[in-house]
Amino acid sequence: ASDACLNRVQQFYSTRPFVVPAQRIESWAFPSGAALTGLRTSQNIPLSHVTDMCLIFPKDPRCITCFENPCYQNMQISTLGRNFPDFPMNTLNEQFFTMQLAANNLDNIFEACDEYEDSLATPRGSATRRYNPASDYTSFFITLQCERNSNGALTFDGLDTQNQNTSIELRGQPIFQGTVDTYYNVDTNGKHPPPPILCTVHDTFWLFTPNNGGSCDYDT
Numbered sequence: 001a002s003d004a005c006l007n008r009v010q011q012f013y014s015t016r017p018f019v020v021p022a023q024r025i026e027s028w029a030f031p032s033g034a035a036l037t038g039l040r041t042s043q044n045i046p047l048s049h050v051t052d053m054c055l056i057f058p059k060d061p062r063c064i065t066c067f068e069n070p071c072y073q074n075m076q077i078s079t080l081g082r083n084f085p086d087f088p089m090n091t092l093n094e095q096f097f098t099m100q101l102a103a104n105n106l107d108n109i110f111e112a113c114d115e116y117e118d119s120l121a122t123p124r125g126s127a128t129r130r131y132n133p134a135s136d137y138t139s140f141f142i143t144l145q146c147e148r149n150s151n152g153a154l155t156f157d158g159l160d161t162q163n164q165n166t167s168i169e170l171r172g173q174p175i176f177q178g179t180v181d182t183y184y185n186v187d188t189n190g191k192h193p194p195p196p197i198l199c200t201v202h203d204t205f206w207l208f209t210p211n212n213g214g215s216c217d218y219d220t
Contacts, residue, residue, distance in 0.1 A: 013210070020206040025054075025199050030170060033195040034184045038072070038173035044165040047200065051158045052103070053077060053084060054199040055142040055170070059186045061194045066138035070183035070196075071124055075172030077144060077198075080159060084144045091142070092123055092175060103143040115139045123175075124182040158202065170196065 001009075030041040055077075057070045074088040089096050097120050101107040106116075119140035125131050146158045174181040179188075186193055207217040 015210065018208040020208070022204050022206055023051075023201055024204045025201050028198045028200070030195040030198065033193055034070075034174075036178075036181075036184060038171070039075075039196065040169070040171045041195065042167050042169035043198075044167055045198075045200075046163045046165055047079075047159040047161045048163065049158050049160050049202045050200045051145070051147050051203055052201040053144045053146060054201065055144070056197045056199070057140070057183060057193065058197065059183070059193045067140050068137050068183070069119055069122070069124065069140045070172075071175045071181075072172040072183070073175050075170075077168060077170050079166055079168040080161070084146070089142070089172070090175070092121065097121055100143060103145050113139070125176045125180040127176060128180065130180050130182055168198065170198070 028045050030043055032041045056067045069091050073090040076088050077084045106112040115136045116139040118135050119137045209215050
């Protein structure tokens, strides 16, 4: 940009606030992890204008960025008398794959990378055996939208409990049972995973103003 353009921008915001849109993400570990028969765990947390809920399934407490598909079916979150999504998820079928691409805006202008698609679509075993990984399957997470699309725009009907705790339950069962359940049986030496983690997302903003020599406010 030219100096003249930058000067006009500076003059414009010298007397007006400057708004920077942002998202706030909070993470909450469930109190209990998977069992041989699957997951059924709940926690009480406050929800503040939550637009999305995300689920990640670490296989080790040290996992920070690498998470695999648990290969689960009949998976849902229940809270405030509603189920998310409104159908039980199978984390390996086409319906789930399509839902995740749409929820992460990867079904139109932007495309998913191969590693993410592989983590959504590749089973880690079968009814009789575990599969050795042939690619990178560690880009898995679940995004559940709490807003609905309406005429090409988002209509906000997110989740808000006015800072009061509410129960959130996660449940599901493994697609592959027993020793071939690669989520519950992290390895063949008896290692089991820590509890799954729920991340809540809500829209917010930073407000920069020239008042009092310059100030910055963060809306929670």
